[in-house]
Amino acid sequence: MARDSDSSDSSYSRYQPASGRQENFEESKKVMRREKNRLAAQKSRQRQTLKADTLHQESEHLEKENAALRKEIKQLNEELKYFSAVLRNHESLCSVMTSSNEEMVYPNHSFHQTLSNSPARLHL
Structure with a gap:
């Protein structure tokens, strides 16, 4: 080529x-x-x-x-x-239980102060 x-x-x-x-x-x-x-x-x-x-x-x-x-x-x-x-x-x-102001109060029970001093109410 x-x-x-x-x-x-x-x-x-x-x-x-x-x-x-x-x-x-x-x-x-x-x-x-x-x-x-x-x-x-x-x-x-x-x-x-x-x-x-x-x-x-x-x-x-x-x-x-x-x-x-x-x-x-x-x-x-x-x-x-x-x-x-x-x-x-x-x-x-319970014969001791009483009711006042729509709160349950148990005066002779050990948890009485817990319920009465609690700001929230127990409704069952």
Whole structure:
């Protein structure tokens, strides 16, 4: 092959007109922008997944806490029924009990001062 031919000229293969270089530059920018966008979308999806997982864990924790509180409320209501029954039985048997100013007063009982000095009234 002759040295003058286009195929043997190494500078020819590297030569591109200005418009060709501009197109390559624009294409390169598009590829870079797409890659950057793809990475940003992937990162966004990871954040969404992490947030959903966190919300799910918090929801499960709150459901367990709610169940425990409901169980405690049930237990406290049972205690209230029991102590109300004990109080009713005591009232029916107690000859010392008197009533004044809508407060229950037990003068001969050790908890008399607790009831009479308490700002909150016991309503059962």
